Amino acid sequence: LWEKKKKESIFDLSKYIDKQIRVKFQGGREASGVLKGFDPLLNLVLDSTIEYLRDPDDQFKLTEDTRQLGLVVCRGTSVVLICPQDGMEAIPNPFIQQQDG
Amino acid sequence: MAATPATNPSQLLPLELVDKCIGSRIHIVMKNDKEIVGTLLGFDDFVSILYTNGRRITKLDQILLNGNNITMLIPGGEGPEV
Numbered sequence: 330l331w332e333k334k335k336k337e338s339i340f341d342l343s344k345y346i347d348k349q350i351r352v353k354f355q356g357g358r359e360a361s362g363v364l365k366g367f368d369p370l371l372n373l374v375l376d377s378t379i380e381y382l383r384d385p386d387d388q389f390k391l392t393e394d395t396r397q398l399g400l401v402v403c404r405g406t407s408v409v410l411i412c413p414q415d416g417m418e419a420i421p422n423p424f425i426q427q428q429d430g
Numbered sequence: 431m432a433a434t435p436a437t438n439p440s441q442l443l444p445l446e447l448v449d450k451c452i453g454s455r456i457h458i459v460m461k462n463d464k465e466i467v468g469t470l471l472g473f474d475d476f477v478s479i480l481y482t483n484g485r486r487i488t489k490l491d492q493i494l495l496n497g498n499n500i501t502m503l504i505p506g507g508e509g510p511e512v
Contacts, residue, residue: 346441354501356461366442374442378502380459402444402503404477407461 342367342411349414350375354407357383361414362401371405448473448503456481457507460499467508468493477503 345364352373353359362375378401382394448456448470456470458479468481468490477497481490 343441354461356501358459358461358501360502366444366447368444372444374444374447380502398502398504398507400447400505402447402505404497404500404502405444406498407501 338369342373345411345413351410351412351414351417352403352408353410354403355409356407360398360401360403362398365400368405371408373403373405373408373411375401375403445477447505448477451503451505455506455508457504458495458500459502459504461501462499464499466493466495473497 342364346366348364349361350364351359351361352375359381360375360378361381362378364373365376366374376399378398379395380398382396452470452472454470455467456479457465457467459465466481471480471482471492473479474497477500479495479497479500481493481495
């Protein structure tokens with residue numbers, strides 16, 4: 330019965346402690362930092378945090394700009410994705426139709 | 431490796447860090463483009479935040495900030511240059 334399982338996490342963040350991770354938030358913000366701590370509600374403590382800033386005209390497009398935030402608490406209610414920083418790479422847009430000639 | 435939330439005690443708990451920040455400046459980043467800098471008076475289980483001397487471009491004396499839209503909390507932060 331799921332009710333008996335209480336607050337077990339399906340994902341163990343302790344393997345990411347002291348590693349660089351990338352975090353995406355509701356609302357489009359993205360940040361990256363060293364994971365220093367977390368709780369079962371997915372609140373995170375990140376150190377040496379960088380926020381990736383979005384294009385002011387197109388809120389969904391990332392720019393090259395970043396800002397340093399230092400030691401930060403990320404609200405678990407706002408987190409939508411966590412991945413290792415070196416576990417992702419940009420690929421060419423797979424949705425663009427190839428132009429002929 | 432146990433999947434229970436009994437995490438390693440030598441790590442830093444997020445709400446402990448916020449608790450240490452009571453009485454100091456804190457910079458709060460919301461889900462949208464709003465940010466607030468002020469002196470943290472306290473918070474609750476849902477991270478509603480009680481502030482004084484909030485600077486939200488306009489100055490506020492005291493503010494009880496609803497935690498629903500909070501994305502990041504930065505202890506000691508002064509926020510972007512205004």
